[in-house]
Amino acid sequence: MSSRLPIFFIVATVAIDAMGIGLIMPVMPDLLREVxxxxxxxxxxxxxxxxTTFAVMQFLFGPIIGSLSDQYGRKPILVVSLIIMALVYAMxxxxxxxxxxxxxxxLGGISSATHATAAAYMADVxxxxEKAANFGLIGAGFGIGFVLGPVVGGLLAEFGTRAPFWAAGALALSNAALGWFVLRESV
Structure with missing residues (x-):
């Protein structure tokens, strides 16, 4: 089971990154009128x-984050990105x-541009x-996050326009803690 935890972490990271695109859609009109x-x-x-800004930042910074993970290691980049993402959600x-x-x-788009890093980690380990199945899991994680983002945002909207941000931040921080303890460096 413990050998599967790093793979779970990677899939969860990709899902959390993908959730960020749609998570705030259900609360966006009310939130924007509020602020x-x-x-x-x-x-x-x-x-x-x-x-659009979030998605463009993910697109532009994916290669940069990937290059940083080649230079400094996959684990620190993934964990730090999740911590920054949690702080950005709180902000x-x-x-x-x-x-x-x-x-x-x-900042959220930049910090969630870790898809390439997650894929590189999966290739490393x-x-x-197992590569085809593990890359399939990454694709599934992205799909799940992309679908769950608006669903979770809509459900949490019942608790206010800020609730999806707090929940996403807590999720990102929890996953960062998991990654800190279960991820071994692969570079």
Whole structure:
């Protein structure tokens, strides 16, 4: 079982990264009107900007985070990224202006750009006959996170517009703690 924990950590990390894209979608209109005081059409525009910003940052910083993991090791990059992500979610939960949310989505996208690092770790630790199955698990983790993000955000919206951020931060921090204890360096 303990030999499967690093793989569970990697899959969970990918899922958490993917959740970040859709987690705030259900609360975004109300949250944006709360911090900006604008109407629904302005909230829709800002919602699109924030969602796009997060995804663009993931796309742009994926290779950079991957390169850093080649240089400094997979474990520290993955764990530090999750800790930063948790802090960014806390910052976003406490945001009182649209600009703080915007900065949070930039930093959140950067810190969740670990898909390449997760895949590299999986390649490092997988035996040749396990690689296809383990990469399938990464794909499944991404798919699960992409689907669960809006579901979890919608369920947590019952507790307020900030609840999805707090929950995502707690999840990222919990996974960082798990990674600290179960992940062995692979580089």
């Amino acid at each position: 900006d005081g604008g109407n629904l059409s302005e909230a829709a525009i800002w919602g699109g900007i924030l969602a 976003s939960a406490l945001a009182t202006s649209i600009w703080v949310l915007f900065i949070g989505r930039i 997988s035996k040749p006959d």
